[in-house]
Amino acid sequence: METSSATPRKGNQNLLDALELFSILRARLKFVLLVALLFVIASVGISLMLTPVFTATTAVLIDPTVQQPFDTQQQSRNPLVDSLAIDSQVAVIRSATILRPVIRSEDLVNDPEFGTGGTSGLVGLILNAIKPGAAKDTDSGVQLAEDKTLKALAEATTVKRDGQTFIITISVDSKDPAKAARLSRAIAESYLSDQRRQLENASSQVSSQIDDRLIGLRERLRLAEDKVQEFRAQNNLQVVGEGGLVTQQDLSGVNTSLIEARAALAAAQAKNAEIQRLLRQGVDAESISDAINSTTISRLREQYSDAARTAANLSADLLPSHPNLVRARSQLAQIQQLIRDEVARIGESAKIELKVAQDRVTNLQQQLDTTRTLTNADDAARIRLRELETEAAATRTLYETALARAKQISELDQVVIPDARIISPAVTPESPSWPKKTLIVALAAILGTLVGACLVIAGTAFRLLKQRLFSEIEETPEEQALTVQQAAPPPLSVSAEAEAPAQIASDPVKPSLPRASRRIKPGIPNLTTLSSIPRLTETGISHNSVGRLGEEVEAIRHALDLFYADQATGKDAEFGEAIEAVHERIDQLAEESDARVALLTAPVTGQGQTLSAFAIAVAGACRGLKVLLVDADPLQRDLTRGLDAGVSRRLQPLANRVREDKELGLSFVSLIAGQPRHKPFELSGQATRELAEIARDHDLTVIDGPLLRDLTSDAPLVAVSDLILISLAKDNREALATQELTETLGKLAGDRPHAVLQTGD
Structure with a gap:
């Protein structure tokens, strides 16, 4: 390595x-x-x-729609019930009822893989000679061996349902591929045989039970019908054809005749009333209604119409005394008299018909009352008769159903169709499954x-x-004492804190000690110096900027490159240690609260704020972080002039104005491009949200902010910042680090961590 x-x-x-x-x-x-x-x-x-193991699988389809030949009932099936039945068959196939016949047919008890091996042959003869009484225990020994073989076969058999279908797969594991296929098919055949046997047994049991029930039903039906006939004879409740009881038929006939007689009576009354009205008002041939249905009246009315028309025609041409007119009027009066006489005759006949209809209705009413009296007297008997008839009818229906079922079962006893069939028999596997x-x-x-x-x-x-x-054990006693002193320091004054980093940095023997800075606690009265950044050139870091002094920028980049390559010495090492102390604090905040945005500000210009922000950003890039450097200093604008002098991007959205600087290894965006220098710095709400969104995509965001007097506690830049650093030049630190400055920074930062960066030697 x-x-x-x-x-x-x-x-x-x-x-x-x-x-x-x-x-x-x-x-x-x-x-x-x-x-x-x-x-x-x-x-x-x-x-x-x-040892390889082979698996053979047989697929069995269980069809819930299969119907037996003697089962004529079309019943709707519940899919949930069918699904539960399929799951139950999985357990049935692995049961001893299915596997034990396979063990016996395949002689698995003597199989070396599944059984315990037989005791026949020479070994059996020796055992019988040594222990003659062992033959008495043959049955129990065989049963025990068969039980062990059954357990082994059940462990080697896997039965499962294929998804939500009605297909069950039967898989058998064996060292012999041919044996695995043979046992899988044998288990499936044993299951089908068990299904057929169950259907046949069920058919036989049903047939036997129905025959036993038929004998009792036949006797019950005979007794029920005898009771019905005996009760009819005792209560004179005879039945004529299919019309019911005689009394019921009489009541129905009399009631129908009475209804017809009442209708005829109503018609006769209406006819008689009309005729009597005509007779009282005087019969007029022209006012006779159609209610008088008589051919004689109809013929006389026709003659009257002809005579009236003739008289009207003659009266128009002749004088009233003309013989023809007198004769026509005489004929008209004669016809009218004939009509009156005919109406009087019909009126007498209508009176007679009305009398006959009234007498008929009276007689039928009396007959109906008599029949009702007889019918009411037989109500209790009829109720009891209906009970006996209902019981006899129910017994007859049950007997006929059982008799028909028994004949069907007896004729189709040997015709049973199992609801399962093999759709894919097992074949000998070519490759092992394990x-x-x-x-x-x-x-x-x-x-x-x-x-x-x-x-x-x-x-x-x-x-x-x-x-x-x-390396920690080899520390000198002076280093250990100083480390302990820095681990728990007493409260320092502002001047003491300003001198301590300079004293430590001036010691060439201990170049790494400035990194052991105190943990910052927000809200304490005195400001804490996080790091002291030394000069790298004669011009000094506190009075120069990125755009105005390329020599200082190159010195910063050179020092940081050497430091992170472990090649820095002297001031380069001190500068690197000072910048690294800032990153250590940022790393500590990131572990505690995911903080990754640092805001640099200063009470006045010329405090090295811009170059400090530039150095922290370049150091983050050297550490392998994705860094975003933001210029928010409207007075200096040095970062914008040095890193992004283009004017075309100033009117674009903030996300489009981010510039990737491949030479420095970081990203840069300007917030003050296009803003007037004399006005206070203002950041809109939209720009604040865009800046926060861009900062979330980076590991570290360093903001070169405006002066301290232009910031307030509710400023957008303060809202997006996690750490606030105030840059102070060493020669101005004592003058600027007053109680007023401490209170101002405390109010501005609130609960946010904040500290001082000292710049210069």
């Missing part, structure tokens, strides 16, 4: 990251492949030593690869852990 791949990085990081693991595995690929090859060879050897050699070898190769990789990673982790433990 290469030494560089196993070397831990600076800072409080994991011993091995993904890239290091990949490098380690690639360097030890031969070892991993060797372990996998050993597993494959072992699996091949084990597969060859295992062991699956290809699968075993493939799984062994995968397992061997994983074991080899785990061994490589575990070995590397153990060596790294041992190196770290040894």
Whole structure:
């Protein structure tokens, strides 16, 4: 394994990251492949030593729609009941009732795979000679051997339903492929034979029970019919044909005659009333109604009409005294008198018919009352008669049904159709079902690869852990004392905190001590110095920027490249340690609350804020993080001028303005492009949401923010930030780090972690 791949990085990081693991595995690929090859060879050897097992399967269809020849009832089937019945048959096939005949027909008791072996031949003779009384226990011994064989066969048999269908598969495992197929078919045939036997037994039992019931039903029917006839004779309840009892027929006939007589009486009354009305008002040939149905009246009315028409014609041409007119009027009066006489005669006849109809209705009413009296007297007898007739009819129906069923069963006793049939008999399998050699070898190769990789990673982790433990043990007493002092420091004043990092950084013997900074606690009275960033050039970091001084930018990139390659010395190492301390705090926050957005600000300009943000972002890229650098400083605008001078993207949405800088290995976006310099920095709600969405896609977001006076506790940049860092130059720190500044930053940050970054020597 290469030494560089196993070397831990600076800072409080994991011993091995993904890239290091990949490098380690690639360097030890031969070892991993060797372990996998050993597993494959072992699996091949084990597969060859295992005894192959063959599986043969027979498919049986259980058709619930099969109907027996003597079963004529068409009953609707419940699919749920049919499904439960199929599940029950799975247990039936594996029962002793089905498997025991197979054991006897295939002589599995003496089979070396399923049975215990026989005691016949020479061994049996020897056992009989040694123990003559053993023959008495032959039956129990055979039964015991058969039970053991039954258990072995049941374990080798797998019966299951094929999904939700009505197909059951019967699989048998055996070392002999031909035996597996033969036993699978034998179990299926045994199941079908058991089904036929059950149907035949059920048919015989039903036929026997029906014959026994027929004798009793026949006697019950005879007694019931005798009771009906005897009761009729005793109560004179004779029946004529199919019309029912005689009294009932008499009552029905009298009632019908009475209805007809009443109808005739009503017609006679209407006719008589009409005739009497005509007689009272005077008979007028023109007003006679059609109720007087008489041919004589009809003929006289025709004659009257002709005479009236003739008289009318003559009166129009002749004088009233003309003989012809006088003769016509005389003839008209004569016909009218004849009509009156005929109506009077019909009226007398109608009176006679009305009298006859009234007498007939009276007689029929009396006859009906008499018949009703007789019928009411027989009500109790008729009720009892109906009970006897109902009982006799029910007995007769039951007897006829049982008799017809018995004849059907007796005629079709031997014709039974089982509801199961074999649709796919088992065939001799060509390849074993177990062991699956290809699968075993493939799984062994995968397992061997994983074991080899785990061994490589575990070995590397153990060596790294041992190196770290040894390096901690070899610390000098001065380093240990200083480490203990930094682990639990007393409350420091602002000036003391400003001097401590400089003193530690000035000691060339202990270049790694500035990384052991205190854990930041939000809300404490004094500001905590997170790190002290030294100068890299003569111009100084606190008074220069990215766009104005390319020399300082190149110095930062060079120092960080050397530091993360473990080649930095002097100021480069101090600078790298100071930036790494910031990342350690960000890593700590990420573990606690998934924090990954840092906002840098300053009380005044010229505090090294921009270059500090640039250095933190470049260091994150060197650490392998996906970094987003944001320029939100409307006064300096150095990051925008140096990293994104294009004007075309300033009017586009924020997501489209993100620029990938492949040389630096990070992404950059400007929030102040196009905004006037003299106005306070403002970020819209939409831009805030877009910035938060973009930040979620990155491991680290570093914001070069506006001055402290332009920020408030509800500012959008503060809302999206997880850590607030205030940049202070060393020569201005004591003047600026006042109680007022402490209170301002505390109100601005709220519960968010916040600290000071000291810049310059």
